[in-house]
Amino acid sequence: MSGVRPFPRKTAAAIAVVGIVGLCAARKASLRNEAFAESPKPCGGPGGLGGRGGPGGRTGFHTLRLESSIQVNDNTKRLRFQLPDPASNAGLSLTSFILTFHKPKDAWFPVIRPYTPINNLDEPGYIELLVKKYPNGRASGYLHSLQPGDTLNIRPMSSYKWKTNEFEHVNLIAGGAGITPMYQLIQGMLNNPDDRSKIKLIFGVNTEKDLVMKKELDAFEQKFPDRLKVVYRVSDPVEGSPFAKGRVTKELLEKELLGPKDSKTTKVFLCGSPAMEAAIFGSKGWISSQKGALEELGYAADQIHKF
Ligand SMILES: Cc1cc2nc3c(=O)[nH]c(=O)nc-3n(C[C@H](O)[C@H](O)[C@H](O)COP(=O)(O)OP(=O)(O)OC[C@H]3O[C@@H](n4cnc5c(N)ncnc54)[C@H](O)[C@@H]3O)c2cc1C
Numbered sequence: 001m002s003g004v005r006p007f008p009r010k011t012a013a014a015i016a017v018v019g020i021v022g023l024c025a026a027r028k029a030s031l032r033n034e035a036f037a038e039s040p041k042p043c044g045g046p047g048g049l050g051g052r053g054g055p056g057g058r059t060g061f062h063t064l065r066l067e068s069s070i071q072v073n074d075n076t077k078r079l080r081f082q083l084p085d086p087a088s089n090a091g092l093s094l095t096s097f098i099l100t101f102h103k104p105k106d107a108w109f110p111v112i113r114p115y116t117p118i119n120n121l122d123e124p125g126y127i128e129l130l131v132k133k134y135p136n137g138r139a140s141g142y143l144h145s146l147q148p149g150d151t152l153n154i155r156p157m158s159s160y161k162w163k164t165n166e167f168e169h170v171n172l173i174a175g176g177a178g179i180t181p182m183y184q185l186i187q188g189m190l191n192n193p194d195d196r197s198k199i200k201l202i203f204g205v206n207t208e209k210d211l212v213m214k215k216e217l218d219a220f221e222q223k224f225p226d227r228l229k230v231v232y233r234v235s236d237p238v239e240g241s242p243f244a245k246g247r248v249t250k251e252l253l254e255k256e257l258l259g260p261k262d263s264k265t266t267k268v269f270l271c272g273s274p275a276m277e278a279a280i281f282g283s284k285g286w287i288s289s290q291k292g293a294l295e296e297l298g299y300a301a302d303q304i305h306k307f
Contacts, residue, residue, distance in 0.1 A: 049062055049083070049084075049090045049091055049092065049098075049127075049154075049156045060155050060156060061101075061153065061154070061155050062084070062153070062154055062155070062156075063151045063152070063153050063154075064081035064082060064083070064127070064151065064152050064154055065081065065082045065149065065150070065151050066079060066080070066081055066082075066146050066147070066148050066149065066150050066151070066152065067080045067081060067082050067126065067148060068080045068148055069144075069146060069147065069148060072130065072212055073209045073210070073212065074209065075132055075133045075134075076130060076131065076132045076133070076177070076212055077130075077131050077133070077143070077144055078118075078128060078129070078130050078131075079128065079129045079130075079131060079143060079146065080119075080126050080127075080128045081126060081127050081128070081129070081152065082125065082126055083124070083125050083126055083127065085124075085125075086124060086125040087124050087125070088124055088125075089121060089122055089123060089124045089125075090117065090121060090127050090156070092117065092121050092127075092156055092158075093121075093158055093162060094121070094162040094184065094185055094188040094189075095158055095159065095160040095161075095162045095181065095184070095185060095307075096116075096117070096121075096156055096157065096158045096184075097114045097115060097116045097117070097156075097157055097158070097159075097181065097307075098114070098115055098116075098117065098127070098129075098154040098155065098156050098157065099112055099113065099114055099154060099155045099156075099157055100112070100113055100114075100115055100139060100143065100152055100153070100154050101153040101154070101155070102139070102142050102152070102153065104138065104142075111138045111139050111142070112139075113138075113139035113140075114157065115129045115131060115143075115180070116129070116130075116180035116181045116184055116307075117129060117184060118130050118180050118183050118184055118187075118213070120187060120191065121184070121188060122191070129143070129180075130177070130179075130180050130212060130213070131143045131144065131177075132176065132177035159307065160305055160307075162185070162188075164189075164192060164194055164195050165194070165195060165196055165197060166267075167197055167259075167265055167266060167267040168196075168197060168198065168259060168265040168266070169197065169198055169200070169258035169259025169265060169266045169267070170185075170189070170197045170198070170199045170200075170258075170267050170269070171199075171200050171202070171257045171258055171259070171266070171267065171268040171269070172185065172186070172199065172200070172201045172202070172268075172269050173201075173202045173204075173248060173253070173268065173269070173270045173271075173272070173280060174201065174202070174203045174204070174270075174271055174272060175203075175204050175205070175248065175271070175272025175273050175276040175277075176204075176205055176206070176210055176272065176273060177212075178270075178271030178272040178273070178276075178307070179203060179212060179213050179271075180213075180271075181269070181271050181307045182201055182203075182269065182271065183213050183216065183217070185269065186199060186201065186217070186220060186228060187216075187220070189227075190220055190223070190224050190227060190228065197227075198226075198227055198228075198258055198259075199227060199228045199229070199258075200228075200229050200230075200231070200256060200257065200258045201217070201228070201229070201230045201231070202230075202231045202233070202248055202252065202253070202256055202257075203217075203230060203231070203232050203233070204232075204233040204234075204235065204247055204248040204272070204276065205232075205233075205234055205235070206234070206235050206236050207234060207236050207237065207238075208234055208237060208238065208241060208243065210234075211232065211234070211243075214232075217230050231252075231256050232244065233245075233246050233247060233248055233252065234246075235247050247276075248272075248276065248280065249293070250293035250296060250297060253280070253293055253294065253297060254297055257297075261297060261298045261299055261303075262298060262300070264303075266299075266303060267303055267304075267305070268294060268299060268303055268304045268305070269304075269305050269306075269307065270294075270304065270305070270306045270307070271306070271307040277306060278290060278292070279292065279293060280292050280293050280294055281294060281304065281306050282294075282295055
């Protein structure tokens, strides 16, 4: 049990209450805890994050200890946290994420945010996050301030039930730090010998330095040339950049997305900035609503999952 301890019951109950209030206000109000149901390799040992009845008790809350924090570029860090049992994996299913909780000194309510583990979920002993820090970002600033040995309160979650080979064509659209859920999915699919789906990732960033995880993506693309293709777009590239300049537009999606638009065998996953998601997925407001590029291209709502 090095480095990790489940929450005391009272603390967990208090956070659960506050967490529910916070979650209701959050963008992801509809998140359901379906984690672990589809896990290709559920955590058998007592040291994973488990679900109900796991080491976090009925609430599923945990306190993890930070093992290392590595700066990846000027605004992004890779944070590795120890699991309760170094011999067990986290027991998370594909498309899982964790909610992080911290209470700033002068705040009434905790700050609750989702982050996506990017490590191979079958590997034992740790989870790893890639966190981009936003100016005045409450959670990202806090996570960047953590030092090895510090602890973080978390709860595992999942918003989507992943089923191997449910789709022939899996399209992933990522903007900036939105690469993390896509990378988790790519890694899980390509490491699963039973999985046959073809994957297209469209990754849009502001500048080249934001192309985090590119080395890992290149390695997967080389190892699985018939399964994975990655298209990069950089909106503000340096002169002579090898990457195509531009944003992820409707025209780009029309050209690049895999599979027939009107087929249940084609799926699109999306994670990016609020502006990018509004442009691609659409937005509904009190005063006006905006159609997204995917809808305009003919994709049905149930073909699209927004993380
Ligand atoms: C399912 C899911 C998984 C996620 N996984 C990750 C992950 O693995 N790594 C990661 O770094 N982030 C991830 N995020 C985003 C993360 O949850 C936070 O939204 C992000 O870190 C900002 O939180 P904050 O408290 O630091 O910023 P806040 O205090 O909420 O906001 C600070 C400022 O940053 C701006 N801002 C906040 N979020 C964004 C954004 N996405 N794009 C542009 N500007 C923004 C705000 O408008 C505001 O001006 C994920 C989001 C979802 C929904």
